[in-house]
Amino acid sequence: KRGWTLQELLAPHSIGSNHALAAVIHEITGIDEDTLTHTMSLTDISVARRMSWASGRVTSRVEDQPYSLMGIFSVYMPTVYGEGPRAFTRLQEEILQQLPDQSIFLW
Numbered sequence: 001k002r003g004w005t006l007q008e009l010l011a012p013h014s015i016g017s018n019h020a021l022a023a024v025i026h027e028i029t030g031i032d033e034d035t036l037t038h039t040m041s042l043t044d045i046s047v048a049r050r051m052s053w054a055s056g057r058v059t060s061r062v063e064d065q066p067y068s069l070m071g072i073f074s075v076y077m078p079t080v081y082g083e084g085p086r087a088f089t090r091l092q093e094e095i096l097q098q099l100p101d102q103s104i105f106l107w
Contacts, residue, residue: 010072029053042072047095048103066091
């Protein structure tokens with residue numbers, strides 16, 4: 001349930017493959033097996049779905065929750081420790097600027 005584990009699980013092929021454990025990881029995290037095995041691209045997954053994967057994540061600092069999601073949305077923003085919940089708002093704003101997917105409002 002660590003927040004940063006989400007990016008680690010979805011790392012590109014060159015870093016590793018989750019084929020052998022895909023079913024178990026899916027059961028625990030809710031991340032689609034096709035995404036874990038890289039047979040489906042993250043860009044084919046709605047923003048709402050990707051956000052749902054993060055909903056049960058736990059981080060030491062409030063800011064780490066949104067910061068750990070930047071990679072799976074291909075958005076980049078400065079990390080400003082101490083900003084608290086504002087970091088999540090900034091992440092959503094960045095996602096809306098970069099991706100035409102309005103499902104962000106559904107999750």
